[in-house]
Amino acid sequence: MAGQGAERADAARNRRAVLEATERLLAEGGGDHVSLDRVAALAGVGKGTVFRRFGSRAGLLQALLEERSAALRRAVSEGPPPLGPGAPARERLLAFLDGLGAIAEGNAVLLAAHEQACAEDKFADPSYRFWQGHLRALLAEARPDLDADFLAHAVLAVFDGELVRAVTREGGPRHFTRSVQRMALALCERP
Amino acid sequence: MAGQGAERADAARNRRAVLEATERLLAEGGGDHVSLDRVAALAGVGKGTVFRRFGSRAGLLQALLEERSAALRRAVSEGPPPLGPGAPARERLLAFLDGLGAIAEGNAVLLAAHEQACAEDKFADPSYRFWQGHLRALLAEARPDLDADFLAHAVLAVFDGELVRAVTREGGPRHFTRSVQRMALALCERP
DNA sequence: TCCGGAAACGGACCGCCGGTCCGCTATGGC
């Protein structure tokens, strides 16, 4: 959109249509209900278009997820505290988990589908690497005596689509997020 | 085998052959290399046999995993301390994580394939429910002030096949297990 | 030892999936 310089009008239109069709299908059925044939049909485009635009099923879901999390990413790296730089690590950590938890709760099905589609190379996903790096830095600051790299992976592992769904179903809207925050706090408290 | 009363000799032979073929395929390629056609061919049986025996791809992998973890399950519920009942919660927790970590490290590919195949209903898996229940009880005893149920899910979420592989690859044989133990300890320590 | 019914077998078959390919079409600078 801004300054890309080279995307034809029909291409942009189709991109939007495909993304919207995908989220519609995700909403109305489980993650495995989203086949690329169906997406293409619902979007009113050919299957080839979907693949040229997004490369693969994993790429499509990744793009959708990226769209959902771009704002948080920006806020974390250059927004005002406590999300952005400037606040103490503990406050930034809680604010970050609040934001990430909101995304996860609002997109649990998408999250589950994405995990399934990525499988192998989920650690290569730039979005994952960003969250992991951010968490690692905050944890390292709060608890320099622990293995922040591993803990960052561990905290992100909790953001499992199915787990989010299960916890949210039986605990209410923000229960998952609050639980993750409490866990992170427990990890940060020194004995 | 013991006291089941009703399994024909050929059925038992085929069951073993299928399980062995599955682990052979898992060892020699990624989890998605294990197609049921291939398993059947390598085991020298028909595809129908695999499905009658195990119900589905998920069932096959679950059976294999169950086989690998039966001993730990038994040791935890009726073995001697510190794994079995009798030791303080902290020691039982560390011993349990040591055992589960060993299984995870030795079967990371199987673990990843199983996660992929189960997807939806992984919380219904009796094995998962057992581990979760055990962890919950130990955590509740060590930290009654925290949400043990959620923490048990969170700790198990770390046992992700791909994460185990990645951590083991770059950290050496028992690095994953030690890291999980340290994390659990950090959670148990009161501020 | 033989026999009959039941249990187990095996592989052709099904629908569908993710992904590729190439002849056709719409776009937009000139």
Added chain:
DNA sequence: GCCATAGCGGACCGGCGGTCCGTTTCCGGA
């Protein structure tokens, strides 16, 4: 208005998980 070309679409592919049913194998009772 023209034309190079980026973009399109859907037939096509190999392979997957799962089903089905005619055939083979087992084994307890006579």
